[in-house]
Amino acid sequence: MSPRPPYLRVLLTFARNSLVRDMTFRTNFILQCVSAISWTAMNVGFYEIVFRHTRQIGLDSGWGKWEFFVFLATTWVINSLVQAFFMPNCQEFSELIRTGGLDFALLKPIDTQFLVSFQKVEWSSLSNLVVGVGLLAISLTQLTGREHPLALSPWMVLLYLFYVACGVAIMYSVMISLSATSIWLGRNQTLYNFWFYITNFARYPMEIYYRGWGKILYVLFTFIIPVLVVVNVPARLLAQPLTPRPNWEWQLAVFALFAAVGSLLASRVVFQLALRSYRSASS
Numbered sequence: 001m002s003p004r005p006p007y008l009r010v011l012l013t014f015a016r017n018s019l020v021r022d023m024t025f026r027t028n029f030i031l032q033c034v035s036a037i038s039w040t041a042m043n044v045g046f047y048e049i050v051f052r053h054t055r056q057i058g059l060d061s062g063w064g065k066w067e068f069f070v071f072l073a074t075t076w077v078i079n080s081l082v083q084a085f086f087m088p089n090c091q092e093f094s095e096l097i098r099t100g101g102l103d104f105a106l107l108k109p110i111d112t113q114f115l116v117s118f119q120k121v122e123w124s125s126l127s128n129l130v131v132g133v134g135l136l137a138i139s140l141t142q143l144t145g146r147e148h149p150l151a152l153s154p155w156m157v158l159l160y161l162f163y164v165a166c167g168v169a170i171m172y173s174v175m176i177s178l179s180a181t182s183i184w185l186g187r188n189q190t191l192y193n194f195w196f197y198i199t200n201f202a203r204y205p206m207e208i209y210y211r212g213w214g215k216i217l218y219v220l221f222t223f224i225i226p227v228l229v230v231v232n233v234p235a236r237l238l239a240q241p242l243t244p245r246p247n248w249e250w251q252l253a254v255f256a257l258f259a260a261v262g263s264l265l266a267s268r269v270v271f272q273l274a275l276r277s278y279r280s281a282s283s
Contacts, residue, residue: 010110011118018121032124040076040131047072063205067239069139074235075203076132078164082171084125089117090175094182103280113271117176140238152238160234163253166260167230171199173263174225180267180274202227205235226259 022029047068057063063071093116096102105115144152178195201209201221206228209218222228233256 007110007114010114014118015121019123022123029124033127036124036127037131040128043072044069044135057205057208063207063239066139066142068205069135070143070239071205071231071235073132073136073139074164074167074238075231076128077136078167078171078230078234080125080127080129080132081164081168082175084122084129086117086172086175087125088120088122090179092120093179097182097278100280102278106275106278112275113176113268117172136238143239156237159253160237163234163237163256166256167234169260170226170230170263173260173267174198174227177267177270180271183274183278198225199227202230202232206232226256226263229256229259 047065051065051068055064057068093102096105096116102112102116105112108115140152175195198221201217206218206222208214209221209228218228229252233253237253
């Protein structure tokens, strides 16, 4: 029986090699960081303008300016992690199939899904992680300095980090599942566009979907493709928006945990089924 591969050591090696690659082209790396930070700064400016004309997002939703900025910062934290660790690898998966690179991945003495998911790290995408953490710190400082201060505890911070990890897991599951379909479809650029379309719904508080046709979207993207819980749950744990249904908040948090585990299991099944249908490029 072969020894278990040192996954952490392999991951650190991938990360180091990716950093060396980025530092080889420093100008390109710096431009990518500046571009990402500039886009983020423009988003902050846009919502600053929005909150000059309204006190909160939605009617009696509890998402005031600084509460929403906690939500926005959480969005950037999760998206930056997904874009840094998973997006470049999932985008390249169809190319591995076309060129036969997947043949070599299957021969490696390590889990194939792990290998194709982590072999590259896009370090420039982590610039938005720094900006997100900074905005989160500023927003929480504003919230804790009000007349009714927000009481943060180490337990809340740990729960926040845990649900950020759950959000990353859900996003990764959707992305790797769509990538795996490349084995059946050959090229799936349209499906990548579909991924961007559905994840756009995760960028806003779920309260905006409570009325009219939004209820259909709420059910679809909460219970079927659970992208709405990706940001909403961790952001609520810190911002604590007003709600007439406090028990429902904890039910949503429990559901987010099951959604993360279920998404990972489902993506694993899809990936393994796709591999069974794979035919070597040399055959």
